[in-house]
Amino acid sequence: MAAKATKTGDPASVRRSRKKDKSNSAKETSGGTPTVGFANPPASKRTMRRPDKLQINVHARKMLEESLKTPIVEATISMQDTEIYRTIEPKLVSGGLLTNDPIVFSGDSSLFYLSKDNAVAVYNVENGEMVQNFSAQQHQQHQLIGVPRLHPSAIKAMVADQDESEGHRVYTFSADHKARLWDADTGELLHVWDLGTIPAFAVADPTKPGHFFCALWFQHIKAAGGDKHRYSICRVVLDRNQGTAMKEELFRVNNPTGLVVRHDGQWLAAYSKFRVQLAHLRPNGTVVQHMWRMSERVSVVAFHPGEPVLAVGDWRGRIMFWFCVDEDLEHDTEDRDIIRRPHHWHAHRVNAVAFTEGGSTMLSGGEEGVLVLWQLATESRDYLPRLGSDIIGIAVSPDQMYYAVTLRDNTIRIFSAMNKSLVSSLQGLKFAERGAALAKGRRAGIEHARLARALDDDPFTTGLVVHPATHSLVLNGDPGFLQVFNHLGDRHLASIEVASFNRTGGSSSDDVSRPHVDLVQYSSDGTWMATVDSRRTDASRGLMAVTGSYLKFWRLDPSDQTYKLASRIDNPHSGGVHAIAFQPVLRKGSQQRDSAGLLCVSTGRDSTFRVWELQTLPSAQGDAPHSFWSCRASAQYRGLEPHGAAFSADGSTLAVTFGGAITLWDALTCTAPVATLVASAATPRLTGAAFIGGSAYLTAWSAERLDVWNMLTGSVWWTLAMPIRDVFVHQRAALLAVVAYQIPGSSTASIMVYSPASPTPLAALQHPGGVEAVALVPAPASAKSGRSHPDTEEGQPKPDPLDDNTLVVLTPTGLISVYGAES
Amino acid sequence: MVKRTVHRKKSHGLQTTKKVSKTSTVQEDTDRWTCAFDGASSDGSLALVRSGINGHKLRIIDVHTGVQRSEFSSGNGGKIKCIAWGHQPKTSASSQVLVALGMQDGKVLLYSPARNAIVRTLEGAHENVEVTSVTFVGAEVFSLDSTGILIQWDIASGSLIKQLKTGLNDARALLVSSDAQRAVVASHRIELWDLSKQSKVQSWPGHTSAIHSLLWAADETALVSAAQSDRHVHVWDATAHNASQPLAVLNADSEVVHVDVSLGGSVLSVGDDGVLCAWHQAAQTSGNTSSRRRNDIGYSADGVVRIATSGGLPLPVLLARFSRVATSEGSVMLVRGSSVKPLFETLELADQDGQFAKEIVLTREAQDNMLIPAAKAKTDAEKQLSAQLHSYSEQGASVTNPVSEGVRKAQRAADDALPDQPSLADRIRQLSVGTDAHAPSDALAAGLKLGSGTLVRVLVQSLHTSDHEMLDTVLGNSSRTNVVRDTVLALPAAYVLAFLQQLFVRFQSTPARAAQLLPWIRNTLALHSAYLTSIPSLVPQLAGFYQGIEARLETHQKLLRLSGRLELANTQIRARAHHMKEQQQQQLDAQKQTAMKPLNVYHESEDDDESAVGSTEPPTPVWQAEESTDDEDVGGSEDGQDDQWSDDNDDDDEDASEDDDASDASDKMDVSANSDDDDDDNADSDDEDEL
Numbered sequence A: 001m002a003a004k005a006t007k008t009g010d011p012a013s014v015r016r017s018r019k020k021d022k023s024n025s026a027k028e029t030s031g032g033t034p035t036v037g038f039a040n041p042p043a044s045k046r047t048m049r050r051p052d053k054l055q056i057n058v059h060a061r062k063m064l065e066e067s068l069k070t071p072i073v074e075a076t077i078s079m080q081d082t083e084i085y086r087t088i089e090p091k092l093v094s095g096g097l098l099t100n101d102p103i104v105f106s107g108d109s110s111l112f113y114l115s116k117d118n119a120v121a122v123y124n125v126e127n128g129e130m131v132q133n134f135s136a137q138q139h140q141q142h143q144l145i146g147v148p149r150l151h152p153s154a155i156k157a158m159v160a161d162q163d164e165s166e167g168h169r170v171y172t173f174s175a176d177h178k179a180r181l182w183d184a185d186t187g188e189l190l191h192v193w194d195l196g197t198i199p200a201f202a203v204a205d206p207t208k209p210g211h212f213f214c215a216l217w218f219q220h221i222k223a224a225g226g227d228k229h230r231y232s233i234c235r236v237v238l239d240r241n242q243g244t245a246m247k248e249e250l251f252r253v254n255n256p257t258g259l260v261v262r263h264d265g266q267w268l269a270a271y272s273k274f275r276v277q278l279a280h281l282r283p284n285g286t287v288v289q290h291m292w293r294m295s296e297r298v299s300v301v302a303f304h305p306g307e308p309v310l311a312v313g314d315w316r317g318r319i320m321f322w323f324c325v326d327e328d329l330e331h332d333t334e335d336r337d338i339i340r341r342p343h344h345w346h347a348h349r350v351n352a353v354a355f356t357e358g359g360s361t362m363l364s365g366g367e368e369g370v371l372v373l374w375q376l377a378t379e380s381r382d383y384l385p386r387l388g389s390d391i392i393g394i395a396v397s398p399d400q401m402y403y404a405v406t407l408r409d410n411t412i413r414i415f416s417a418m419n420k421s422l423v424s425s426l427q428g429l430k431f432a433e434r435g436a437a438l439a440k441g442r443r444a445g446i447e448h449a450r451l452a453r454a455l456d457d458d459p460f461t462t463g464l465v466v467h468p469a470t471h472s473l474v475l476n477g478d479p480g481f482l483q484v485f486n487h488l489g490d491r492h493l494a495s496i497e498v499a500s501f502n503r504t505g506g507s508s509s510d511d512v513s514r515p516h517v518d519l520v521q522y523s524s525d526g527t528w529m530a531t532v533d534s535r536r537t538d539a540s541r542g543l544m545a546v547t548g549s550y551l552k553f554w555r556l557d558p559s560d561q562t563y564k565l566a567s568r569i570d571n572p573h574s575g576g577v578h579a580i581a582f583q584p585v586l587r588k589g590s591q592q593r594d595s596a597g598l599l600c601v602s603t604g605r606d607s608t609f610r611v612w613e614l615q616t617l618p619s620a621q622g623d624a625p626h627s628f629w630s631c632r633a634s635a636q637y638r639g640l641e642p643h644g645a646a647f648s649a650d651g652s653t654l655a656v657t658f659g660g661a662i663t664l665w666d667a668l669t670c671t672a673p674v675a676t677l678v679a680s681a682a683t684p685r686l687t688g689a690a691f692i693g694g695s696a697y698l699t700a701w702s703a704e705r706l707d708v709w710n711m712l713t714g715s716v717w718w719t720l721a722m723p724i725r726d727v728f729v730h731q732r733a734a735l736l737a738v739v740a741y742q743i744p745g746s747s748t749a750s751i752m753v754y755s756p757a758s759p760t761p762l763a764a765l766q767h768p769g770g771v772e773a774v775a776l777v778p779a780p781a782s783a784k785s786g787r788s789h790p791d792t793e794e795g796q797p798k799p800d801p802l803d804d805n806t807l808v809v810l811t812p813t814g815l816i817s818v819y820g821a822e823s
Numbered sequence B: 001m002v003k004r005t006v007h008r009k010k011s012h013g014l015q016t017t018k019k020v021s022k023t024s025t026v027q028e029d030t031d032r033w034t035c036a037f038d039g040a041s042s043d044g045s046l047a048l049v050r051s052g053i054n055g056h057k058l059r060i061i062d063v064h065t066g067v068q069r070s071e072f073s074s075g076n077g078g079k080i081k082c083i084a085w086g087h088q089p090k091t092s093a094s095s096q097v098l099v100a101l102g103m104q105d106g107k108v109l110l111y112s113p114a115r116n117a118i119v120r121t122l123e124g125a126h127e128n129v130e131v132t133s134v135t136f137v138g139a140e141v142f143s144l145d146s147t148g149i150l151i152q153w154d155i156a157s158g159s160l161i162k163q164l165k166t167g168l169n170d171a172r173a174l175l176v177s178s179d180a181q182r183a184v185v186a187s188h189r190i191e192l193w194d195l196s197k198q199s200k201v202q203s204w205p206g207h208t209s210a211i212h213s214l215l216w217a218a219d220e221t222a223l224v225s226a227a228q229s230d231r232h233v234h235v236w237d238a239t240a241h242n243a244s245q246p247l248a249v250l251n252a253d254s255e256v257v258h259v260d261v262s263l264g265g266s267v268l269s270v271g272d273d274g275v276l277c278a279w280h281q282a283a284q285t286s287g288n289t290s291s292r293r294r295n296d297i298g299y300s301a302d303g304v305v306r307i308a309t310s311g312g313l314p315l316p317v318l319l320a321r322f323s324r325v326a327t328s329e330g331s332v333m334l335v336r337g338s339s340v341k342p343l344f345e346t347l348e349l350a351d352q353d354g355q356f357a358k359e360i361v362l363t364r365e366a367q368d369n370m371l372i373p374a375a376k377a378k379t380d381a382e383k384q385l386s387a388q389l390h391s392y393s394e395q396g397a398s399v400t401n402p403v404s405e406g407v408r409k410a411q412r413a414a415d416d417a418l419p420d421q422p423s424l425a426d427r428i429r430q431l432s433v434g435t436d437a438h439a440p441s442d443a444l445a446a447g448l449k450l451g452s453g454t455l456v457r458v459l460v461q462s463l464h465t466s467d468h469e470m471l472d473t474v475l476g477n478s479s480r481t482n483v484v485r486d487t488v489l490a491l492p493a494a495y496v497l498a499f500l501q502q503l504f505v506r507f508q509s510t511p512a513r514a515a516q517l518l519p520w521i522r523n524t525l526a527l528h529s530a531y532l533t534s535i536p537s538l539v540p541q542l543a544g545f546y547q548g549i550e551a552r553l554e555t556h557q558k559l560l561r562l563s564g565r566l567e568l569a570n571t572q573i574r575a576r577a578h579h580m581k582e583q584q585q586q587q588l589d590a591q592k593q594t595a596m597k598p599l600n601v602y603h604e605s606e607d608d609d610e611s612a613v614g615s616t617e618p619p620t621p622v623w624q625a626e627e628s629t630d631d632e633d634v635g636g637s638e639d640g641q642d643d644q645w646s647d648d649n650d651d652d653d654e655d656a657s658e659d660d661d662a663s664d665a666s667d668k669m670d671v672s673a674n675s676d677d678d679d680d681d682n683a684d685s686d687d688e689d690e691l
Helices: A011-029 A051-069 A431-443 A445-457 B013-020 B371-376 B380-388 B402-416 B424-431 B456-465 B468-475 B481-490 B493-509 B511-527 B529-533 B538-584 B590-599 B621-634 B637-649 B654-674 B678-690
Strands: A088-095 A111-116 A119-124 A130-135 A155-160 A169-174 A178-183 A188-194 A199-204 A211-221 A228-238 A245-254 A258-261 A267-271 A275-281 A287-293 A298-303 A310-314 A318-322 A340-344 A350-355 A361-366 A371-375 A380-384 A391-396 A402-407 A411-416 A422-427 A473-476 A481-486 A491-497 A515-522 A528-537 A545-557 A562-570 A577-582 A599-604 A609-617 A626-635 A642-647 A653-658 A661-666 A673-678 A686-691 A697-702 A706-710 A715-720 A724-729 A736-740 A749-754 A763-767 A773-778 A805-810 A815-821 B004-007 B032-037 B045-052 B055-062 B068-073 B080-087 B097-103 B108-112 B117-122 B131-137 B140-145 B149-154 B160-165 B173-176 B182-186 B190-194 B199-204 B211-217 B222-227 B232-237 B248-251 B256-261 B267-271 B276-279 B303-308 B319-322 B331-337 B342-348 B359-363 B398-400
Touching: A111 A155, A119 A155, A119 A169, A155 A199, A169 A199, A178 A228, A199 A258, A211 A245, A211 A258, A245 A267, A245 A275, A245 A287, A258 A298, A267 A298, A275 A298, A275 A310, A298 A350, A310 A350, A310 A361, A318 A350, A350 A402, A361 A391, A422 B380, A473 A515, A473 A773, A481 A515, A491 B380, A515 A577, A528 A577, A528 A599, A545 A577, A545 A609, A545 A626, A562 A626, A599 A642, A599 A653, A626 B398, A642 A697, A653 A686, A653 A697, A661 A686, A686 A724, A697 A724, A724 A773, A736 A773, A749 A805, A763 A815, B032 B080, B032 B319, B045 B080, B045 B342, B055 B080, B055 B097, B068 B380, B097 B131, B097 B140, B108 B140, B131 B173, B140 B173, B173 B211, B182 B211, B211 B256, B222 B256, B232 B256, B232 B267, B256 B319, B267 B319, B276 B331, B303 B331, B456 B468, B456 B481, B456 B493, B468 B493, B468 B511, B481 B511, B493 B511, B493 B529, B493 B538, B511 B529
Parallel strands: A350 A391, A562 B398, A577 A642, A642 A686, B080 B131, B303 B359
Antiparallel strands: A088 A815, A111 A119, A119 A130, A155 A169, A169 A178, A178 A188, A199 A211, A211 A228, A228 A245, A258 A267, A267 A275, A275 A287, A298 A310, A310 A318, A318 A340, A350 A361, A361 A371, A371 A380, A391 A402, A402 A411, A411 A422, A473 A481, A481 A491, A515 A528, A528 A545, A545 A562, A577 A599, A599 A609, A609 A626, A642 A653, A653 A661, A661 A673, A686 A697, A697 A706, A706 A715, A724 A736, A736 A749, A749 A763, A773 A805, A805 A815, B004 B032, B004 B256, B032 B045, B045 B055, B055 B068, B080 B097, B097 B108, B108 B117, B131 B140, B140 B149, B149 B160, B173 B182, B182 B190, B190 B199, B211 B222, B222 B232, B232 B248, B256 B267, B267 B276, B276 B303, B319 B331, B331 B342
8 A cells, every 4th residue: 555655846835835844833932822833633523532632743753853853873761752763774785777788708608707885796607696796885784685875885896706716706896996806605805996086997918917908087177168087098907916006007987887808808999979999008118099970979989809800889880890800010090090890789778899819709789678689600699588578788798608798677697508408587666767867867867858758758657566465566667567576585476467568669760659557556365467558659748648558467376376367457547547546345254265245445536436246147157257347437526636545444445535635434335525635725636545544534635745544533643744755555564664755855765664543653763865665574484583472462562563563765866775673 | 494294195185186186197106295495585495306217306496486496316226215404504604595495314414406416415424224204404304213312413514513312202393493492293192302401301191193293383482283194283392391291283174295384383184085174373372362262172274265266176285384473473375286396376365464364265277288298398497487477468358448348338328228218208108107208218129119008117117016006006907908919019029928927917806907907917918929929938938827817708708709709790791891891991902902912811710620729810910900900999808808719718719710810800900991091090099998
């Protein structure tokens, strides 16, 4: 029942509300009437409230403000309530981007290395399982599966030591100016060298162990045509015995996008957008430089291992062979008539080019998601199609047995070179790819607009949804897909294709209209899944014209535990769907498993909400009855647009928010609202509503505030007036988690976990770098504890719900942090 | 670190398996199923030992997708006797998941599923004696061999830390407490040892046969044990001294092959017949459970889960375990299918009150064509990929468009207003029959247009609900011949027999009502004779009625004859009158004459001697209908009816039948006369009623 709060819309209104808050708090301290800062309950007969409730609110408000001032979670004891802040600590971090580069094979091709931020993860080539994981920040006590977040010592380059007489070794070059040597088998840090500056790229000299060519940051030039980062390409010798790093500058480049070395260690090529710089390192120590400007934007460069050829891939899909590697030439200019030979198959940008040993085969890949194997001698091509996403990196294992392909959707696939069968596949959180794209877009200004557009087409709308049976996370994956992800094991579980579509378009890939999964919800026992997907036209960029949306109901096929489409409803609401919610099923008995009569509500832009009902028809063949969903009722309220919708725990009452009002309806009839709850006349548009599981509370929230209503008294129990980003309501336990931004526009988000009965948060923490979504997931009990809590009888204190749940936080960069109560 | 050794007897359990999964080519050739769930990391893996061509194979299976993650072959005929999950010591930050394999030759291998390699071999302590149980505690491995020697190993160095000779012969199961201070070893009896003092602390009688499963419960204060060929699961108090009795005895339905204990102390067992039994919070040391029922009787299962195909064929549950998620006490993962391709499923046993559902029968399809998808996807990675990608398919889905659905709904609503459920207004209108000549008649067969209202809806309703009062109301209209005729005519064939039966019942019980009933009976028999003759069981159905009629008619045979004569005369008079009328009607053209002729057949009635039901040939409805009206015209209703029935009964009474036919003939003429305007006819009949 995670409903998604919309992003805080216009900053002005946010500021206004902040100002109001400030004045409110000022009044509070001056001893004025303590009603301000919290919405007055509507002056209706339903909501008579005792003044001490107000006191609690004020108190809570102060508590909250106090608690959030402290940077990290701190245990504070409330004066009025006996409830205390629970210390919750990060348990592990998973998700994140696997890599943007070709993977690095170990020398014996049995392992490969990935750099995740500041950590190195070692994987088995054969089965894609992580075997080791180490980072420069080992002094954290807790076990980290993935990466500690936001670390300055992010690894920029990684080189596997080809000499493996002493085991697997890997060098890392990280942004904290350090080069490190690791034992990949044990995760032990063997050596650290100081480079003195930030490395950008590093390649090993294939002929001399311990020698590297690095692009080291040199200076930052502010120029009229744009900032230039000047890098010096150095030969770096890392001496293991003395622990010193010797640097020898070879030449300098501006804004390099890559650095490659020829197999003989004598030729070096660095390239930037339109420029390729070639350096010949003569045995006598002199460096001969060549430089060309390209007519097409360069995307990738590679040396042919056998012939004197530099292969240059460009944005138009060509791979040009430059026969330019000529040892005799002293100097080279653009005037020289170099023999060039194009290899053109790709329709889109070539992202990766690699050669096998000896150079008989060239591998290339691009946006088409097709790995092309060029047999250069015969000029014939072979293909590995349908890899699922854009290829952004290709690596060939040192023993020539494997081709590793890095795909844009955070996937690595390793193919056997023998029969091109898939050897292993490693799938990360697809959402992380968005974060990476955004970060990249910020760096490279030109691409930014296009990326932003692409992300606009595919916004993150589902939030984090917890599958009720398996407790895995479900969220937006690729366009048109949902990804099921196990955050504890950092493991991709499944991709569910919600709508079918064309993967690539013509030569201008903007033509592809991909469906977007807007919403996903599960019924309380996981038997049914409801999704909403839509296709948008990009004819008018400003106004997102929704051309069609589909509400789909999927039934869990118990035989193979997958969801099978049961009903598709075309355009349930003209204009789009805002929210869907299932009725929590009451288990009348375990025998009745088909749950006919289950209801689902959807609200949409057509100012109507509809209640859908599961109907079953006995089928003729005598097998499972055919079940389908049909519209049972639809209703409107004052011509307003409904947003949030939720069923009460017993399924009898339906709450729908219209504007600033919450309307309660009889779920079966939906003829007229049973009651209307209005927190205050000034309440902005409520974007979501949910009944809090296991309690008599209802919560509704807008972009600026969150109200918790006590349904027994019909009054506002407490209110949180902050710019709210996301709200997650636990389906079973009486818990809700709120993401709010204390300071609008800042990147630090506050996350509070509440029990609905009290405005004092059970836990609060600050998360730098922003938060996309939160979820409360039932925690696996630690194997050791073996807590036996028999039936909670009366008199016994109820166990703290936080003990049994973990807080899962998804950051914009795609990292999933898992917090749990201290045991 | 959950370890199970499942003994699956070849005798019964495997036969069931064989029966169900016929397509499975690889069958277990051992009587031993060794498997362990990865309990600690919640990552969800199942380690399963299968016998391969060359020794045993260990498969690590992802429980989320059911796909194999890695496979290890022991080679050289090495037999894996026990397995356990654990972690490598945390020398580095990341701890690596390991599986310890106890081999038959006394070695303990530490296998890393991620590396797909043996990372360490622990050997030198068990001298070629089968390692029967192995378990992890922290950075140490404990192994037990069949001579009762318990070894404590250090994983990092691979060296032996401690050795304990328990002297327990044929030791089978081992448990070590999480502080590595206490060890429980079991053969058929159970012994608790203090590891630091190296002394036996406690001993329990255990089971009568070799124990295969031993688990901690209730925070390591209780033990749960299950043994071979035993359908009881015993719960022992691990803290008690001198306890010779188990804390609880849990009775399963069949021999227990697999046991699991939840964090809350619920116990489940899988029997060799593939039935899962669960006991809600049975393994607890706190007294309330044991006082519930007496120990020696034992507890029967609180919940039972069976799986069957839709055809009723049972599918065995192979393994099961409780979910390790804290909040869900009754969440159980079931494993079914086969060891080649296990299928995993999560099931919620507990209802909202936390009680286990008494009996759950799941309907699942048996696995078939297991090998076909395997042939398509070559490598494990490809299999995994295909298992992870749920591609879109609209097969079997219904597609709805709100607009079209709205239209359809409206149509359906209109349809609903039709015959099945007449509105109240309709019903009232129908009750006051005859007044409304324009009652909707579209429901009637073949678009027949009737001149008057019918009672058919009320009749059908009353028959449908066997509402006798309503039926009597309908029957009370017998004097209105048109109504009777039309009603019977419109009566759907499905109700004819029921209607007749009702009429016969009334006819038998209250003979005085015969006058009222006979028009109905006669009309029904006459108008629906075509349908009635098609019923095979008609003779026995009507036999009672026939006999009753016969008995009643025996007393006045002569009267009947007289009646027949009179009828004959009467008819002849009428026929003559008709003839004259006909002659007068010159406008009747020749075409019409000929059209009438085939209907006006005397020959057919002549050879109807053998026909049982008197009303001879199946006539066209119109014709018959008019006939009945005409009979009324004649006036002697009683006579007419009697005449007809006598006609039926006395086959030899040629006169009567001829008589009847003659009257038929005259009817024909009437039709021709009155066919022009129905209203006239109506008026006629009304007039005659008054007369």
